[in-house]
Amino acid sequence: MSVRRVMGIETEYGISVPGEPTANPMVLSGRVVTAYALQQGMRAARAGWDYEDEAPLRDARGFDLARGSADPSQLTDEDDPTLANVVLTNGARLYVDHAHPEYSSPEVTSPRAAVTWDRAGELVMRDAVALLSGPGEPGVNLYKNNTDGKGASYGTHENYLMSRQTPFSDIVKHLIPFFVTRPVICGSGRVGIGMESKKPGFQLAQRPDFFEVEVGLETTLKRPIINTRDEPHAVTDRYRRLHVIVGDANHCDVANLLKMGTTSLVLGLIEAGAVTQDLTIEKPVATMQAISHDPSLQTKVRLADGRQMTAVQVLWCYHEMAEVWLQRLYGSDVDEDTAEVMRRWSDALTKLERDPMECTRELDWVAKLATMERYRARDGLDWSDPKLRAIDIQWSDVRADRGLFNRMLAGGRVEQLIDPAAVTQAVKLPPEDTRAYFRGMCLARFPREVAAASWDSIIFDVAGESSLQRVPMLEPERGTRAHVGELLDSSHSAQELLRALAQAAE
Incomplete structure (x- = not known):
């Protein structure tokens, strides 16, 4: 076992029409998908999705939710009413999900590949925006983020294939503390506290305020830290697909690599029975939100056994267990992908303990906070100023010339792990090893x-x-x-x- 496993990222993009706040998002999203598909020569209205093996109401706890009891948003096995649902030549799926255009990356086997094909999705969405911004078109803007700052949230979901033999109770027990503390590394940063951003301030991640329970099947209401959907899209008695809904949409390559890589390693620990520390957290949902609300990273996490530590210290515990496990398995002969994740994980935690601002080139929330502080200092802005919320939205604009992150990337102000040529190639070509x-x-x-x-x-x-x-x-x-x-x-x-x-x- 190592960091390598079958994995992928699904991203719902925020959507708007400048000057038309009441525009129908489902219709708009359908236009985005259809415009791109037609430009690529695809038969958008015909070559669609095969729903035969979909089972969105099957629960990993051993039962199926009755269809009559399900929220409509859970019925992902029904035909898309916009008819905008296509498979791309790179193996990805491009479709309308919950009134958002969604790019679901093809299956890959390494964190670097996950970042590559996720970034390919950004180029797909950028092309779609350009297609809908010509003469006579009102224009559509797309944003790689997870909230509009007004109470709506949309997902960036990770998928990891793991052994069906692993007891689901072990997954819940050992993943919850990791997911609660993980935002200090892979949060995307957000202006405003609370679902509707009514309280002024800055927080590490965009999703925590929208979570309500620890475990559950839902994804758009009563959001759980651990999602129990049991839909492997593979041999059922051999594989489990862990569907992770707690994460943010990342722009920084390093943060995205760490999100996928560290999670894969923790899953490896759980599968191997190599989790040697009980890190069970009291009140996980409230704790995750408290951690996100504190950019100083000083919030104490209270464990069930009475210990208290910071989120960074909890993540160090996971890192140490992974280090011991990998040393026992491979000695010094660990594969390059795993070695990179372990090295960057240690480097990020060290910098966060010393001074989070040392991570401005690697982690989304730190880069965004540093940018916001520059605007605040230059213009004398309080955290309640609506200009900062507007800047937050502009940060995630997919357009190369308008998105603040994209401009920082072009200016060399954040670390780029993936060659842009490889990303461009991944728009058209699939990974070769799945x-x-x-x-x-x-x-x-x-x-x-x-x-x-x-x-x-x-x-x-x-x-x-x-x-x-x-x-x-x-x-x-x-x-x-x-x-x-x-x-x-x-x-x-x-x-x-x-x-x-x-x-x-x-």
Whole structure:
């Protein structure tokens, strides 16, 4: 075990039309997805999503929520009313979710790859904005953030594939303290305290104020720290997909890498039974909010055993357990991805203990706070000034010339881990070491024959066949370039590909 596992990031983007605050967000989001799909030559109204294996009401605690008791937002297995739901050639899904355009990255196997294809999503959304900003168009703005500052929140969800054999109770017990304290590293920063930002101030993360319970199935109401949706999109008796809804949308490469990498390591500890410290926290929801509200990082976390420590100290405990575990497994021969995450994790915690402002090049909330303090000093602004909220929104604007973060990135003021050329390439091409390769390449090579797709299937509509042909893809680490690259290269039509697949299965 290491930091490497199948993982991915889903990001709902904030959306607005300048000068039209009452514009219908679902219609707008549909326009965003459709405009991009048509520009790419995709049949946006036809080649859609295969919902056959979706099970959004299955709970990891061992039951299915009755459909009549579910909130409509939980019924993600229903057809999109905007018909804006497409699969991209890089293996990602672009669609409308809860009145927001969402980019769900393809499956990858490392934190660096997760950052790469997440940033590719930013370029997809930037292109969509440009397409809707031409002559005669009112224009649409998109924001990679998690709240509009007026009481609405939308998600950035992480997904990690893990062993089905791991007791879910262990996941809950050991992940809650980690998720409660993790915002000191991967929070995106926010102006305003409370769901509607009524209390002046600055906090570490955008999501904590919107959480109410420790464990639950919901994602848009009574939000839980641990989401229990049991929908693996893979072989059910082998895999569990941990659906994480507690995180922020990150712009900084380092923060995003640490978010994915440290979480993967903690999951590895839990799977291996290597969590040697009980870090159970009293009142986790209230504690997570208190931590987020304190940029000084001095808030004390009260553990169930009576100990008190800061969030940074709790994260040091997880780091130390990971270090011991990895040393026992690999000695000094740990893989490069894991070594990078451990090194950057230690570096970030050291700097945060010494002076958080040392992390302005690596962590979102620190970079944003430093920027806000410059505006405050220059213009004499109090935290209650609406100008600061406007600056907060502008920070996450996806446009290269308008987004404050994008301008900082272009100016070399934040650390960039991923080569921009690799990000541009990831807009079109899928990762090569998961089933996303097969999905993306089929869309690229046989777009007219792909009727629908999902994470674990592709449906072909081939001329001359009496019925649709469904190709299951339940193993996320099959369908890779190594596995099907030759077969794809030698197939000159979808029909040839299907025949070759049938022969290979015999």
